[in-house]
Amino acid sequence: MSLQNSIEISHLSKTFKGNLDPSVNDVSLTIKENEIFGLLGPNGAGKTTIISILCGIVKSDQGKVLLNGVDLANGNESIKKFIGVVPQDIALYPSLTAKENLAFYGAMYGIDKKTVNERATIWLEKLGLTKAANKKVESFSGGMKRRVNLIASLLHEPKILFLDEPTVGVDVQSRNVIIDLLKEINQNGTTIIYTSHHLEEAQDLCTQIAIIDYGRILAQGSPQELIDNVEKATNLEDVFLHLTKRKLRD
Amino acid sequence: MLQKLLAIIRKEFLILLRDKIGLLILFAMPITLILVMTLIQDSAFKTINEKGIPIVFVNNDHDTLGNTILNGLKSSDFCQVSTSKEGKDFTITSAQKAVANGEFLIGIVIPKGASNKIRNNVSELVTETMSLNEASSVKKEVVDITLIIDPVAKNSFVSTITSNLHEFIAAVKTQMMFQSFSDQIAEILPEGSKKPTKAYEKTDIIHYKEIYGSALIGKDVPTSTQHNVPAWTIFGMFFIVILVVGNIIKEKKEGSAFRLKTLPTSYLTMMNGKIIVYVIVCMIQFFIMIAVGVFVLPLLGLPALNLGHHLEAILVLAFFTALAATGFGVLIGTLANSEQQGAILGSLLVLLLSAIGGILVPTYVMPEIMRKISMMSPLNWSLSGFYQIILRGADLSGITFNCTLLVLFFIITVFLSSTINKIRSKS
Numbered sequence: 001m002s003l004q005n006s007i008e009i010s011h012l013s014k015t016f017k018g019n020l021d022p023s024v025n026d027v028s029l030t031i032k033e034n035e036i037f038g039l040l041g042p043n044g045a046g047k048t049t050i051i052s053i054l055c056g057i058v059k060s061d062q063g064k065v066l067l068n069g070v071d072l073a074n075g076n077e078s079i080k081k082f083i084g085v086v087p088q089d090i091a092l093y094p095s096l097t098a099k100e101n102l103a104f105y106g107a108m109y110g111i112d113k114k115t116v117n118e119r120a121t122i123w124l125e126k127l128g129l130t131k132a133a134n135k136k137v138e139s140f141s142g143g144m145k146r147r148v149n150l151i152a153s154l155l156h157e158p159k160i161l162f163l164d165e166p167t168v169g170v171d172v173q174s175r176n177v178i179i180d181l182l183k184e185i186n187q188n189g190t191t192i193i194y195t196s197h198h199l200e201e202a203q204d205l206c207t208q209i210a211i212i213d214y215g216r217i218l219a220q221g222s223p224q225e226l227i228d229n230v231e232k233a234t235n236l237e238d239v240f241l242h243l244t245k246r247k248l249r250d
Numbered sequence: 251m252l253q254k255l256l257a258i259i260r261k262e263f264l265i266l267l268r269d270k271i272g273l274l275i276l277f278a279m280p281i282t283l284i285l286v287m288t289l290i291q292d293s294a295f296k297t298i299n300e301k302g303i304p305i306v307f308v309n310n311d312h313d314t315l316g317n318t319i320l321n322g323l324k325s326s327d328f329c330q331v332s333t334s335k336e337g338k339d340f341t342i343t344s345a346q347k348a349v350a351n352g353e354f355l356i357g358i359v360i361p362k363g364a365s366n367k368i369r370n371n372v373s374e375l376v377t378e379t380m381s382l383n384e385a386s387s388v389k390k391e392v393v394d395i396t397l398i399i400d401p402v403a404k405n406s407f408v409s410t411i412t413s414n415l416h417e418f419i420a421a422v423k424t425q426m427m428f429q430s431f432s433d434q435i436a437e438i439l440p441e442g443s444k445k446p447t448k449a450y451e452k453t454d455i456i457h458y459k460e461i462y463g464s465a466l467i468g469k470d471v472p473t474s475t476q477h478n479v480p481a482w483t484i485f486g487m488f489f490i491v492i493l494v495v496g497n498i499i500k501e502k503k504e505g506s507a508f509r510l511k512t513l514p515t516s517y518l519t520m521m522n523g524k525i526i527v528y529v530i531v532c533m534i535q536f537f538i539m540i541a542v543g544v545f546v547l548p549l550l551g552l553p554a555l556n557l558g559h560h561l562e563a564i565l566v567l568a569f570f571t572a573l574a575a576t577g578f579g580v581l582i583g584t585l586a587n588s589e590q591q592g593a594i595l596g597s598l599l600v601l602l603l604s605a606i607g608g609i610l611v612p613t614y615v616m617p618e619i620m621r622k623i624s625m626m627s628p629l630n631w632s633l634s635g636f637y638q639i640i641l642r643g644a645d646l647s648g649i650t651f652n653c654t655l656l657v658l659f660f661i662i663t664v665f666l667s668s669t670i671n672k673i674r675s676k677s
Contacts, residue, residue: 023479057675058509089505093261100261107257108513152509191516227303 006160006191007031007054008201012063013215024060025215031208036182036192038206040236041222042244046215047195048088051162054193055085063222068159079211081109081147084158084190088165091152092144094138098129101137101153109156116122116155118232129178150178154185161185163194167201179205203236211243218243256516258523265497266527268607272493276531277538280486284479284542288552292474302329303407306345306354309333313365314426319358319418328410329623332457342396349398356411357398367391368419376430380438393421396580475553479543480636481609484629486539487568487575488600494579495592503589517540517671521664525576532572536602560645567639568651570656571632577663578628584667603627608634631655 008028015022024046031037041049052058053067056076065072067079090240092101099120124133127147136143150166163182179201186192196202202209202224210220219226223236230239238240264270305323309316323331332338332354341347354545371390395415399408501507510520543555559566582599586592604610604618607627613634616624625628635652638644 008285024326055506059675077514077516080512085510085512087505087508087509087511091505091509093265094504095265096261102263103263105509105513106511107253108515110254110514112253199676 004033004069005030006033006035007037007193008064008066009050009054010064012053012060012065013083014058014060014093017143018132019101022061027063027212027215027217029220030208031191031193033191034186034189035051035208036186036194036206038202038209039104039195040197040210040240041195041212045213045244047212049215050165050212051085051164051193051195055083056080056160060157079218080106082159083157084152084153084156084161086150086161086163088168090137090149092137092145095136097134098138098140099126099133101148102152105152106155111156112188119155119157120151122152123154127151128180143170146170146178158190160191160193163192164195165195167196167198175201192201199236205211209236211240213244251519255523257524258413258520259275259527260526260628262497262527264533266493269493272496273283276535277484277626278488280482280535280539281542283482283485284539285546285550287482288474288478288547289550291402291478292552302327303356303403303411304354305329305331305339305411306341306348307331307333308340308345308359309359310342310362311360311364314364315365315368315419315422318358319360319415319421322418322571323358326414341545344498347399349400352400352402352656355400355407357396358398358411358415359398361394361396367393367421368423372423372426373430376434380431380434380484387424400646412502421502424444443521473553475543475555476545476637477612478553479539479547480640481538481633482544483539484571484632484636485600485604485609486535487571487642488578488603488629489534489597489598490528490532490575491579491582491596492593492631493531493584494524495583495596496589497524498580498583499586499589499592503673517668521580521667523578525573525664528579529569529572536572556640558640558643560639560643563639563644564636565651566646567632567635567653568654570653570660571628572664573660574628574656575633577660577667580667581663586668603629606630628656628659631659 003224007029007174008031009027012024012027013022014024017022027046027050033095034149039050046210050210053060054067054072056072056079066097070079093104093138096104099117100122103113103116106120107113113120120133121130124130127149127150129144129147132140132144137242140148146166149165153161166182167178170178175198182192182205192203205224209226210222211218213227219229219239220227226239227233227235230242232241233242252278253379266620283414297546304677307320307323311321320331320333322331330410335344340357342359345354345359348354348356374390397408397412428527498507501510540555544557545554548554578599579596582592586595607613607629608624609629610664611625614620631652635649638648638652642648
């Protein structure tokens with residue numbers, strides 16, 4: 001059975017006010033249903049801008065985006081019901097407990113109290129946070145905050161999940177738990193779009209990868225295809241450095 | 251929709267209740283201001299209102315003029331007259347010293363023999379008139395009444411005193427003239443005829459009747475309590491801007507604002523949740539402040555707050571003030587980019603609007619131009635509404651204009667916040 005397109009992006013461009021260079025420059029992509037799609041690139045390459053446009057937070061200057069067949073330009077509000085977003089920053093209320101945060105975000109998705117509570121309990125247990133459920137988030141370690149940050153985007157069981165560097169600044173244990181969870185929810189039918197600087201992690205997790213720089217897509221394919229296309233490359237890091245060069249970025 | 255709204259309200263309340271310092275600022279600060287400012291300003295308000303202008307009176311005349319002026323001033327309610335200190339009558343020197351020390355705003359010295367001099371002058375004038383002689387070439391004696399004025403005394407106080415002195419002197423002169431005419435007429439009448447009656451008192455036929463434009467509760471000028479309790483309550487309600495700004499900026503800074511934009515919940519629903527919570531907080535603040543005015547201030551020897559007869563009008567005005575204050579906070583929170591920026595901008599604007607709005611200094615002591623400017627402050631719309639109710643006995647219809655302005659202010663601030671947010675999202 002052929003998979004449907006989950007996300008279709010055509011000729012997407014965005015230049016922020018006051019900038020001369022575009023942050024996203026004529027990007028076209030197709031992401032199939034149930035894929036784990038990695039957007040990789042150096043700092044300032046345009047990864048977060050693309051995710052922000054796809055989530056409906058930033059408006060593009062040009063181009064068209066279809067999410068599960070719905071045009072983002074016309075159906076921004078209906079799209080928000082089936083997408084989940086895990087921001088790069090911890091988007092939680094520090095003075096609220098983990099459960100209170102989850103109850104609030106669950107309600108914002110229109111889920112009833114009982115269901116939110118049930119789902120929160122399951123996810124908190126899976127991510128090893130049951131004991132900390134009634135503690136204020138401000139008392140959590142970085143890894144614990146990242147895990148709650150992730151759960152807050154899963155409560156409504158999104159069809160498409162955007163993750164902007166979900167494992168940045170966490171220990172190996174937390175990272176492994178997060179990666180395993182992402183694999184599990186992907187197996188349950190969620191399409192994942194993910195940005196990261198951990199190339200090894202991306203190579204292990206993603207089914208498709210696009211390497212972007214200066215707002216443009218430099219290469220796209222499965223991790224193995226990308227490695228095979230670059231001479232002498234043995235891993236994704238070799239491909240990445242070959243395409244983006246070694247020049248330092250701001 | 252309702253479920254989302256309730257969730258936002260719950261979240262906002264939890265955040266607010268756990269912000270102990272914020273709560274302290276919100277409730278302790280205006281209570282302290284009410285207590286301190288009412289105590290400080292009480293004597294100043296009493297000077298003008300209850301006790302009147304403090305006057306030292308030196309009566310070296312001890313005759314009709316001195317006694318008439320003294321009794322007249324004593325019976326009036328615009329001044330408080332002292333003639334002695336520690337059992338000793340004031341002299342011109344001690345009176346001058348007392349005014350210089352700030353004990354009195356004005357001193358009045360009636361010179362010795364003043365009544366006699368006026369009496370002689372009047373008698374001479376009457377004799378000239380009755381004998382139809384030419385005007386006398388003898389120089390008239392002059393009576394010098396001395397006024398000792400504290401430089402800080404307002405011109406209006408001095409004018410009030412001098413016009414009253416003129417009135418008393420004119421009355422004494424008229425009385426003396428009447429007396430002199432009666433005596434002279436009696437002398438020229440043939441023996442055995444009926445003497446003219448001295449019916450000067452019967453000429454006092456003009457009286458003043460005071461009718462107020464509305465049912466007056468106190469005086470038109472408020473007491474220290476009547477000014478300070480509503481004024482600092484309004485100030486405290488508007489100071490909620492600091493908490494609202496902090497809340498909005500924290501959401502932006504901590505990343506929650508980013509996630510909120512990805513949720514299927516509109517900006518207006520989010521803002522409505524916040525507005526409902528902060529309006530409730532403002533109303534709680536209002537009830538506490540009013541309770542301080544009614545129950546705590548009398549314990550400190552200050553006048554209790556008299557709320558008048560229209561509590562429903564007070565509640566409606568307080569609600570619209572809370573709306574305006576919260577709307578203002580939402581606008582500043584939307585405009586500011588950092589907590590520091592929001593706190594400085596918010597507190598400075600509230601202070602500025604308080605100053606021009608008559609919170610710090612009542613508008614009726616401001617110059618004309620400032621009184622006009624004060625009408626631009628939402629704090630003034632609210633304060634003048636409270637004056638209407640607690641001083642002039644106004645009901646709901648009497649504060650319609652004030653409430654309309656406050657609602658319009660709220661609508662404009664929320665509309666601007668929403669528009670600014672949309673523009674920023676698009677860019």
